[in-house]
Amino acid sequence: MFDIQEIRSQFSILDREVNGKPLVYLDNAATSQKPNSVLEVCHAYYTELNANVHRGIHTLSQLATEEMELSRRKIQKFINAEHDFEVIFTKGTTEGLNLISYILTQKLKKDDEIIISYLEHHSNIVPWQLLCERTGAKLRVIPIDENGILQLDYFDKFLSEKTKVVSVNQVSNALGIVNPIEEIIAKTRKNTDAYVVIDGAQSAPHFNIDVQKMDCDFFVFSGHKMYAPMGTGVLYGKREILEALPPFHGGGEMIATCSFDGTTYAGLPFKYEAGTPNVGGNIALGAAVDFMNRVGRENIQNHENALLEYAQRHLLEIEGLKVYGEKAKRVGVVSFNLEGVGISSDVGMILDKMGIAVRTGHHCTQPIMEFFNIAGTVRASFAVYNTFEEIDLLVEGVKKAQRMLS
Numbered sequence: 001m002f003d004i005q006e007i008r009s010q011f012s013i014l015d016r017e018v019n020g021k022p023l024v025y026l027d028n029a030a031t032s033q034k035p036n037s038v039l040e041v042c043h044a045y046y047t048e049l050n051a052n053v054h055r056g057i058h059t060l061s062q063l064a065t066e067e068m069e070l071s072r073r074k075i076q077k078f079i080n081a082e083h084d085f086e087v088i089f090t091k092g093t094t095e096g097l098n099l100i101s102y103i104l105t106q107k108l109k110k111d112d113e114i115i116i117s118y119l120e121h122h123s124n125i126v127p128w129q130l131l132c133e134r135t136g137a138k139l140r141v142i143p144i145d146e147n148g149i150l151q152l153d154y155f156d157k158f159l160s161e162k163t164k165v166v167s168v169n170q171v172s173n174a175l176g177i178v179n180p181i182e183e184i185i186a187k188t189r190k191n192t193d194a195y196v197v198i199d200g201a202q203s204a205p206h207f208n209i210d211v212q213k214m215d216c217d218f219f220v221f222s223g224h225k226m227y228a229p230m231g232t233g234v235l236y237g238k239r240e241i242l243e244a245l246p247p248f249h250g251g252g253e254m255i256a257t258c259s260f261d262g263t264t265y266a267g268l269p270f271k272y273e274a275g276t277p278n279v280g281g282n283i284a285l286g287a288a289v290d291f292m293n294r295v296g297r298e299n300i301q302n303h304e305n306a307l308l309e310y311a312q313r314h315l316l317e318i319e320g321l322k323v324y325g326e327k328a329k330r331v332g333v334v335s336f337n338l339e340g341v342g343i344s345s346d347v348g349m350i351l352d353k354m355g356i357a358v359r360t361g362h363h364c365t366q367p368i369m370e371f372f373n374i375a376g377t378v379r380a381s382f383a384v385y386n387t388f389e390e391i392d393l394l395v396e397g398v399k400k401a402q403r404m405l406s
């Protein structure tokens, strides 16, 4: 059974007060809170297990290695990858996307094309711009309509033999819009040999992920947005593709042999994990997967969808409140502005005085803000521990902000 109070009791931070009021944490799209089970795994790692992995013959090194590799297999199951070595530990989505764009450098030449969308986070824009600078390739951007929905007829027109990479997010962080990646991937496969990259930073916390069914070449996400510690993340890549591409960082751990006559690289996943990894964090990411499985990913999804529906309905009762992407299929996020209140941060500041944490501003998606001709939005984003009472407080807070600011 889904017991929200029992779930909340697993997050000590939810007991704290902010500005004399109980914390209402609605900034989950920026980072989620971490359950005690994850924090205990971090603590246990440093109090009982800490050692460098893969290198040591001694007991602690072997135990730490086993735990990290066990976590890798948990993540493999979590995204249904075919092999555990297709799971590469990173420090987050940003690193994953930079890694991919870097190792594809030799695959692109002048006038090749990379397709992304208007709904991307800066970290799924800038690495591709850098790749274009290195290779002379061009960026093509799928536009959105006034509901924030991708206009796929443009995508159809963009696809050609010049297309070498298609990289889109499954869920937009700024608006919570769920993109039709199944259709995007199918069309890409049908018409091109392009690499398909999916930014799953906002989908992994909410959806069941099946990278084999999805048939993407790469799927990246951040641990810290799905109940795991900061500085954790995952890059999934298909075996044949990762094996064929060059390494990213050079250093320890990623070599088979190293000499001044030439170096050979380790097999997967180590070829892409140069240097000492975030061992404790990577193990704790496995504990976050355990947490999500214990709660049940269906339960998480159903609860978050109910919160979103409830929040949108009650926020829209406020006169002059506009929800961006109101008519689009969404998950986990409601992004809005109040008419006549130019600056979203003013609303955020008033909410903070009431203990309510939301994000305001451009959410690392300036092109979206430009499209809607706004400086930013107020974004409330939900996790499994949020309650309907918290949404009521949000709605009351927004009403109060409206009275104070207009």
Ligand SMILES: *Cc1c(COP(=O)(O)O)cnc(C)c1O
Residues within 6 Å of the ligand: 029, 091, 092, 093, 094, 095, 121, 123, 124, 169, 171, 172, 173, 199, 200, 201, 202, 222
């Ligand atoms: C948060 C986010 C990123 C960047 O993730 P980091 O954890 O900051 O590296 C990229 N894309 C989307 C959609 C995001 O929400």
